[in-house]
Amino acid sequence: MSDSPLFAAVDAYLEETFLGQDSVLDQVLESSQAAGMPDIQVSALQGRFLMLMARLTGAERILEIGTLAGYSTIWLARGLKPGGQVTTLELRQNQVELSEKHFEIAGVVDRIRCVQGEAVRTLPRLADEPPFDLIFIDADKPNYPAYLDWSIKLARPGALIITDNVVRAGNVLDPDGAPNQIEQDNAHAVRDFNALLAKDDRVEAVAMQQIGAKGHDGFALAVVK
Ligand code: SAH
Ligand code: DHB
Ligand code: MG
16 A cells, blocks of 8 residues: 555654564564454554554543554553553454454553444443543544544543544545545545534644555544534
């Protein structure tokens, strides 16, 4: 998915400079690949960015929508305040089990709660709990507009909502021109999501495009009023 050797080389340089060796995460990525997971987890640099955003918000309660194999979840858990918890929502039971194995490897299993099911069905169950300090949206793109609405409802004032994949290699500019039907649907959904996010009075928001080892995509950031 890497668009340019230069982007990947710069990511490698930045990883070398800012991250150093991390045998735990290497092991997690190897295990994910061995289990046949697609290589769509956040990059290591994005992972550390998520960890720092958790620090910045003083997060004790983090919500993630879309676990895959738990890579981003581990980064988020590393940024928690002591005693805090990440709740991560995942459709597929086999991926919940794989993620839990990875949380043990990473020594964060006690700080993570996995909730299996369609996120549009599991999100409403969280409404009776205390609100979240940080939310990371990264599951199926067609449900992004629904995830946005739930995230705002479940967040405390001042909370940060981070959303992955809001650029889709530029397909967001012309969703109908995307190379296949699935990507057209994804691009339409993130375009709708961006428009909703930008005009929602409950948040102040921006989106930033990113290039790197994962190709060309973007994060949206929103602070809840
Ligand atoms: N956040 C992960 C990557 C998530 S990939 C990381 O960066 O490491 C997107 C995930 O969303 C996949 O695991 C997929 O199974 C899950 N997903 C897809 N549709 C879903 C739904 N309706 N409800 C919950 N999870 C869903
Ligand atoms: C896809 C999903 C992601 O969350 C991502 O970061 C990259 C690609 C996808 O479904 O194509
Ligand atoms: Mg993603």
